[in-house]
Amino acid sequence: MSALALAAVGPAALPIPDLTPHLPGIVFGGLAGVSVLGAIGAATAPRIVHAAFCLLAALFGVAGLYFLLGADFVALGQVIVYVGGILVLLVFGVLLTGRTQVVLGQEGPRRPTGAILAGAAVFLGLLLAIGGTRWPAQPRPADPTPTTAPIGRAFLDPDQFLVPFEVASVLLLAALVGAAYLARRRREP
Amino acid sequence: MSVLSSLVGPLGPGPLGAAPLAASADMAEYVPVLVMLVFALLFAALNLGLSFVLGKKAPSNPVKDAAYECGMPPLSEAHQRFSVKFYLVAILFVLFDIEVVFLYPWAVYFQQMPAFLFFEMLLFIGILLLGWWYVMRKGAVNWARE
């Protein structure tokens, strides 16, 4: 049996309710709550560095959700790239501009209608995408099945993701050239 | 796509057959990770609380509460503008880190894969090494030059 049966207490001798069926729901609620709260914090924090640190909670929550879906490799990739990389990049970017003490949200938005319309359009698009996707409902296999090797196989299979995979390396190359351009600018007086 | 797959030929069933990518690993093994994270959090928080209770509390004064600057009153703001060099290192890290993350599934799959797929990976690494060579030529991490 699975050890996810954490709070599963069988006999009636112990008056603890059996929480096992609800456990994935509880964990999902917690993780989703963490990521939503983090995202709200990131959007509303008055200081820009705090917003970046709030993003940490949101990214962690999302990684946890990946774990809950059984996509362990993707979850850890999320932590390594986003928490260890992108977040640091954001904070460095803020420190680079030197505007760490600026308090955001003091001035009102200049064109609120345009912003609201754009936001609503994106939200609508997301809703449509979510509604249009067919979510395959399938029972979870009980035995451990590693996901890492199948991902590697999918990367190299011409029928699956070989072309996107190789194109990704070209994209990374383009980004590297952009980074080199940043370095070049620095040399000019 | 079809041209490519006819060039390479069928891969045959993978380690999982036709199973979807997000096929579950056993959830039971994730529980200790969560417990460990929570325990580490609690341990640190509890000890800090304990130190708050046990610790000495002396009246504060402006000199004690000032940031350390070799015994002198702090002169200017600590958050100065930083050099773009640090930002550049972070960009380079993110780019190469994505490469490393991409390489891991390949490494695990490596011993089961048909040998000719090696060249697909060689292409991937080759393109990135080209980028690495270009960035190094441009002196991106040459911090001593200034």
Add this chain to the structure above:
Amino acid sequence: MQQWLDDLIAGTAWLQALPTGLVYTIGILVACKLILLFSSLLAGEVVWLERRVSGRMQARIGPNRVGPQGLLQFLADGVKLLSKEDVIPATADRPVFVLAPILVYLGAFAAFCVIPFGYGLVAADMNVGLFLVLAITSIEVVGVIMAGWASNSKWAVLGAMREVAQMISYELPLGLSALAIALLAGTLNLTDIALQQEGWLWNWYVFRGPFAFAAFFLFFTAALASLKRAPFDLPEAESELVAGFHTEYTGFRFAIFFLAEYSAMILFSMLAAVLFLGGWSPGFPVDLTGPAARWIGFGILFAKTAFLLFVMIWVRWSLPRFRIDKVMYLCYKVLLPLSVVCVLGLSLQVLLGEVLWGDQSAFGRWLMGLGVHGGIR
């Protein structure tokens, strides 16, 4: 973990009377608490080891008063730090300042849950264990930059910037040289990786040809740098940056940074021992998977870890500190290309020797590796 608990339940009568879920729950909680306690105590003892070895290398004695040979010194230090005043600078960003040490602690300790201390002596036997260690230790970076930023002190900000730049840069060669082992093992599960190295000494991954041999030293060097140990300790170089990112931290907040640093040392030494030095294998064929024998395996792994820790301390008193531009140069221009060459060379070696030709003898592996090496040159 689950396997172990199942064995335990099957072997103990009074446990069978209890509901299984309860036993699992308590088992996981106790195991995690034990690992946390063990690694904390060990971190304290490594502080003692560092001070004693440093003392010996400088022809002094080092702490030897509290407990036998000074072994309990860290407890005395801990109690002292607990009773110290907790000063937060007036200009500091309080919530971030308070949160930072907790995050650093999390990043240094939580990864112990996937390290196999012996066969089956692992809290979470995950099939992505190696990747999890890399992911969790990258949390530490965020804690460091939070600490430096929130302190609002020039030393702290400078130290944090340097340290973060160094830690993230050296994660690349670290990840790539660990990847070389994933390539040989075909799995990221640390227990499986250790099991594959059982038997004679030449089964250890460090001895699987010249590229694996080089990968071990790349891994160790990159680990030293991302642990900011000497000769890469310039983010905390006391002669130029006071104490780096934790300049403003006092009392137990400082102690947590200190503990985390030493626990990360233990973590990477243990990881290196499992990945490269055969895990709990003593170097000759012996079965260490039995319920009692696995504790012997734990002792052997512990000895290897202690040796690597000693080497880290030894290096500290042997090499002078690098300059920051040299650190960056070494990472991006030397270690990164070398580790890519290691990965490619190893993959060719595996491809030619172990896939096309069938599994080779140890001698054949070296020959194949040397052949690939010669071909590249």
